[in-house]
Amino acid sequence: MTPRPAIRVQGLAKTYPGRPPVQALHPIHFQVDAGELTVVLGPNGAGKTTLFKILATLLRPDDGEAWVAGAPLWEDRAVRARIGVITDPDRSFFWRLDGRENLRFFAAGHGIRGRAFQRRLDELVAALGMAEFIHRRVGGLSSGQRGRLALARALFHRPDILLLDEPTRSLDPSAAGDFMRLLEDYLADQPQASALLSTHRLGAAAPFTRRVLILHQGRLLADGPPDVLIAQAGLPQPETRTAALVQLYAHFTGRETVYGR
Amino acid sequence: MGVRDWPAILWETFRRDVRIALTYRLAFVLRFLSTLFQVAVFYFISKLVAGPQPGLENYQGGYFAYALIGLAFIRLFSISLSGYAGKLTEAQQIGVLEAQALLPVPLPLLIFGSNLWPYLYAFGETALYLLLGLVLGAPLAGANAPGALVIALLASVAISGLGIMGAALILAFKRGNAVSWVVEAAAALLSGVYFPPQILPQPVQKLSLLLPHTYALKGLREALLNGASFAQLTQPILVLAGFSLALIPLGAAALAWALRQAQIKGDFAQY
Numbered sequence: 001m002t003p004r005p006a007i008r009v010q011g012l013a014k015t016y017p018g019r020p021p022v023q024a025l026h027p028i029h030f031q032v033d034a035g036e037l038t039v040v041l042g043p044n045g046a047g048k049t050t051l052f053k054i055l056a057t058l059l060r061p062d063d064g065e066a067w068v069a070g071a072p073l074w075e076d077r078a079v080r081a082r083i084g085v086i087t088d089p090d091r092s093f094f095w096r097l098d099g100r101e102n103l104r105f106f107a108a109g110h111g112i113r114g115r116a117f118q119r120r121l122d123e124l125v126a127a128l129g130m131a132e133f134i135h136r137r138v139g140g141l142s143s144g145q146r147g148r149l150a151l152a153r154a155l156f157h158r159p160d161i162l163l164l165d166e167p168t169r170s171l172d173p174s175a176a177g178d179f180m181r182l183l184e185d186y187l188a189d190q191p192q193a194s195a196l197l198s199t200h201r202l203g204a205a206a207p208f209t210r211r212v213l214i215l216h217q218g219r220l221l222a223d224g225p226p227d228v229l230i231a232q233a234g235l236p237q238p239e240t241r242t243a244a245l246v247q248l249y250a251h252f253t254g255r256e257t258v259y260g261r
Numbered sequence: 262m263g264v265r266d267w268p269a270i271l272w273e274t275f276r277r278d279v280r281i282a283l284t285y286r287l288a289f290v291l292r293f294l295s296t297l298f299q300v301a302v303f304y305f306i307s308k309l310v311a312g313p314q315p316g317l318e319n320y321q322g323g324y325f326a327y328a329l330i331g332l333a334f335i336r337l338f339s340i341s342l343s344g345y346a347g348k349l350t351e352a353q354q355i356g357v358l359e360a361q362a363l364l365p366v367p368l369p370l371l372i373f374g375s376n377l378w379p380y381l382y383a384f385g386e387t388a389l390y391l392l393l394g395l396v397l398g399a400p401l402a403g404a405n406a407p408g409a410l411v412i413a414l415l416a417s418v419a420i421s422g423l424g425i426m427g428a429a430l431i432l433a434f435k436r437g438n439a440v441s442w443v444v445e446a447a448a449a450l451l452s453g454v455y456f457p458p459q460i461l462p463q464p465v466q467k468l469s470l471l472l473p474h475t476y477a478l479k480g481l482r483e484a485l486l487n488g489a490s491f492a493q494l495t496q497p498i499l500v501l502a503g504f505s506l507a508l509i510p511l512g513a514a515a516l517a518w519a520l521r522q523a524q525i526k527g528d529f530a531q532y
Contacts, residue, residue, distance in 0.1 A: 016527055053527065056363060060524045081262065081365040091356030094277065096284045101277065108273035109364030109371075111262050153360075 004070055006161055006194035007032040007055065011064030014050050024050040027064055028220040030213060032194050034160075037187055039205050040198040041249050042215035048198040049087075051215070052165040055196070056085050069160040081110065084154030086167040089147045095139035099130065099149050102138055103156060110157035124152045128182055144175035151179065155186055162186075162195035168204055176204035184208050202249065206241035214252045221252045262365045270366050274374030275381075282378060296386060300393045303328040316457025320486045326399040330482050331454035333390035334413060337383040338448070338474055340376065341420035343441040345428035348375040350438065353431075353532035362529065369516055372428060380417070387413070391485070403488035409481050412494065415501035416477030422508020423473075429512070429519035435532055448474040473504040 011027040025047045032038050042048050053059035055068055057076040066073050069082035093102045100121065107117050125134050128148045133141055138149065147167060154162055162183070168176035176199075187193055199205045212229065214222040222229050226244040230237060233251050238244045250256055282288075307325035317327055349372060352358035361371050395401050427441040451458060451465065452474035458466050469475045480497030483489035491498075523529040 014527075017525070050527070058359060058362060058524065058529055059527045060521075077262070077365040077367075080363055083363075085363050087359060088356060092360040094281060094357060095355065096281045097277065101280060105273050105277045106360070106364065108270060109262075109361070109366055111266055111269075113269060113273075 004034070005031045005067075006034045006036065007066065007068055007196060009055075009064070009066045012051070012054055012061045012066055013063040014047075014054060014059065014061050023218055025054075025061075025218045028215075030220060030223050032161075032196055034192050034194055035187070036211060037184065037195045037197065037208055038211045038213060039209045039245075040196060040213045040215060041202070041245065041253075042198070043253055043255055045217070046215040046253075047218040048215055049165055050218075052085075052087070052163050052196070052198065056080075056083060056087075056163050081157070082160045084157070084159035084162045086150045086154050086162075086164045089150035089167060090143060090170055093138040093146065093149065096137060098137050099134040099141070099145075099152075102149065103153060106153050107156050112157060120156055124155060127185070128152050143170040144172070144178075147171050147175065147179055148182070151182060158190065158193075160193055162193065162197070164195060164197040166198050166200065168199055168201050171201075173201070173204060176201045180204050180208050202245040203242045206245050209241065209245065212245065212248065214248060216253045222248065266366070267370055270370060271374045271377060274371060275377040278375060278378035282382070292386070293389070296389055297393065299332060300329065300390060300397065303332060304397050314457075316459035320482050322398075322400040322486050325397065326394065326401075326486050327457070327482065328455055329390060329394040329399050330485055331478060333387045333394070334416075334478065334481055335449070335454050335474075337380075337387050337413060338416060338420050338477070339445060340379045340383045341417045342424045342445055342448075343427065343438065344376045344379050345372055345421070345424045346431045346438050346441055348372060348379075349428050349431050350532055353530055356530070359530040368520060369425075369513070372516075399486075401485055404485040405488050405490065405494075406484075408484040408489065408491055408494050411491075412477055412480040412484060412497055412501065415498060415505060416473055416481075419473040419477075419501050419504035419508055422505065422510075422512040425509075425512030426515045429515035431532075432516070432519035432529070433522045435528070444472075448472055451475065453478045473501055473508075476500045476504075 008031050010029055012025060013027045014025040016022045016024055040048050040051070050059065054061050054073070055066060057073055057079050068079045071078040071082065073079060103121060104117060107113070107120070112120060125131050128151060130148055130152060133145045138146065141149070147170070150167065154164070168179050171179060183195060187195060197205065209226060211225055212222065213220060226241065226248060229248055230244055233248070235247050235251060238247055304325055307323060307328065310324045314324060317324060320327055349358070352361065352375070362368050364371070391401060423444060424441065427438065430440055431438065448454065451461065451469035452472045453469070458469045458475065461469070476497045480494050484494055
C-alpha cells in the first residue's frame, strides 16, 4: 500500500487583490512524502511565504486544493492541529512572559495542559538545550534562543508536518547549523513526521537536504533530489552538497547566492 | 480540541494576560491615582452645581452621585466597545496574532479571551469608583446591587456587539478604531455619562435612544441611587437584552466576514 503523502498540492494558485493585482503563485503541483525534509529555495518574492501561509491555513488560495496530513485545507482546525509552524521567531512571542509561560499558553491551545505539559516541556528543554533561558523573559533572549523556543513551540504537540518559513533568518551560521541538526533529530525520532522548510542559508540546509523545490516568480521550476536535478539540468556534478544547492539556485533563478552561508 | 476545551483556553488566555499585566506594576498605582483624582474632580464640580438641576431630580444624591455612576461604568463599557479592537491591534503590533491564529481553536474565542482580564480589571475599577463615591457621600447604601450587576452585564454584552464590529473593521480595513472612538464620544455626549440627556436639544436627545449606553446608565442610576427593584428595572433590562440579541449576531457575522477577507488578502497580521 502506498503511504499517504504528508502534503499533496494540486494546482494551488494565489493572486493578491490590489491595483494591480499581484500573482504570487501560479498553479503548482507537488507532493511531500511522510518522513521527508524538503527544502524550498527561491529569492524574495518567489512565492515561498505565500505557499507556506496557504498550507498553514492563514491564506486562502484562489484556485487548487491541498491536503496536509490528510486533511483538506478547508478543514482548517484539523490542519492546524497537525502542523507545527515557524514564521517569525523574533516577533511571535509575548515578550513580557518567560519562555515557559509562552509555551504553556500555546500548548494549551493544542489541549496540552497540566502534567502532560510539564513532561513535554522537560523533554524539549533537554533536547533543545533551553535550560539556561526557559525561565527568562523572551524580550531578553537572543535571536538564537528565540529560534529554539520557536522550534520547541512548533514541536510541542508532536505535529505530523512542520512548516518552517525561513526559521534561521535571524540566526548566525553556527546557530543555523544547530537548528538544522535539532530539526533532523526530531525527524529521526518521529519517522512519520515531515518538514517543508524554506531558507536562504544554503550552507546550513545542504547537509540535510534530500529533496529541493525551487520557486521563482510564483512558479515551481524544479522538484527533486539535488543530484538528480543537477544531472537533469546538465550541470557539472559539484564537490559538496552546498555547492549543489548554490548551482541549482543560480541555474533556475538566474541569481547568485553567497556560497556557504 | 472541542467546545469542552474552550473554558481551559479562556482560562489560559486570562492567566497569560494577568501575568503580563503584573509585569507593569506601576500602572496599577497610576490607574488608582487617576481614579482617585477623577472622582475628586467631579466631587468639587458638584459643589459648583449644587441645588436643583434639570434631569437630576429623578435621582438621589445630586450631581456628584449622577456623574459618579457615569464615570464608574463608562470605563467598563469602553472595554466592551474598544477592548476587542484594541487587543487585536496589540496582537498585530507585537506579532503574536498569526501565532495564535495557527492554534486549532477559533480565533474569535481567543479575541474574546484576551478581553477577560480587561473586563475584570474594569469591574474592579468600577467598584473602586463606587467605594470612593460612598466615602464622599454618594447615596449608595440602599442600592439594588444585583439589579445593577444584571444591567452592567447586559450592557457589556450589548455594547460588545458594537465592539466586535470594531474588531472586524480592524481586521478588514486596519483602521477600525476610529469608529469606536466616534461611538465612545457620541456615548459621552448623548447617553448621560456626565450630564442628563434632557438638557440636550430635543432632536439630539432622540439620537441618544439609539445607544445601549443610555438605557444602561439610566437603569444603573435607578438601581444604585434610587434602589429600584427588578420590577422597576424591567424596561432597561428588556431593551438591553434586545440590543444584545440584535448586535451580537451582527458583530459575529462581521467578524467572520472580516476573517475571510483577511485570509483572502493575506494581510491578516498587518496593521
